[in-house]
Ligand code: ZN
Ligand code: ZN
């Protein structure tokens with residue numbers, strides 16, 4: 040549910056007027072949740088939020104989805120327009136644009152992840168328009184979190200920290216990754232609304248950063264990478280810690296000390312005005328100097344908010360300066376194929392003067 044004190048549609052309309060966009064069309068997506076609080080199902084039946092630069096927004100929904108739309112509270116932000124099973128929903132959208140007095144030869148922003156089937160139907164029905172990506176007007180809103188959004192990220196951060204606090208009780212030699220993963224998912228749901236992902240990557244599986252939690256049985260001497268996240272009150276958590284069963288494998292203590300230092304250096308590099316790529320370099324240069332550069336195979340971080348992966352990307356080549364209100368992960372990793380992997384991930388928020396971590400679990404390896 041969008042914060043009622045935060046006039047997101049008002050700020051969106053200001054961005055649309057600045058960029059000469061006459062209307063924004065948004066299908067089921069994080070943008071839809073962000074704007075009106077409706078978690079719509081991505082269905083073959085059209086659900087579309089129509090936001091004119093001037094005039095009231097409308098949420099066009101299939102009749103059978105209307106109860107869900109009503110429950111979401113979206114009607115506080117947009118008029119609900121339902122279409123019945125035998126109607127043409129695209130015609131309802133065009134009607135609505137005409138009622139709002141929008142020139143069908145104007146400029147329309149289409150939400151970036153709208154299905155092609157809807158995009159093509161809209162473009163066919165509104166033949167003379169110009170089309171721009173929805174992100175051209177949504178990006179700045181989503182990128183800079185309001186104080187209420189930052190508070191939501193702190194709360195969901197605390198919720199995932201509480202799960203990492205009990206992970207040592209769940210990891211035992213003889214259990215499979217999948218068994219541990221199911222227990223972790225149950226714990227996530229104690230203080231989240233949804234589980235977004237659970238990665239339990241043991242032993243050699245740890246060398247695959249997005250390992251699919253599977254049937255491998257945990258053994259004494261395994262390092263285990265646990266990367267978990269969920270959604271709570273519309274905002275996402277994402278945190279990684281490393282564990283070991285019984286004792287650390289050979290070489291892991293040295294590797295992990297390098298990683299802990301690299302993660303600290305990257306967090307310390309976060310301040311308003313710092314280029315995103317400089318934050319990446321702070322972690323990467325340290326890991327490279329220690330001889331593990333080729334083992335750090337991904338970017339240092341990604342933005343987070345109503346989506347678990349969103350802008351900004353903390354990666355070489357992105358020279359955009361970070362700014363107060365941006366939230367992103369700092370998650371360097373070192374992966375040694377055939378043996379083990381390691382990653383430490385915290386979410387940070389850029390403040391007016393520096394940085395705030397929203398995850399607070401100890402970062403050293405926990406031996407269970
Ligand atoms: Zn990831
Ligand atoms: Zn992440």
Ligand code: ZN
Nearest residue numbers: 266277278384
């Ligand atoms: Zn993660």
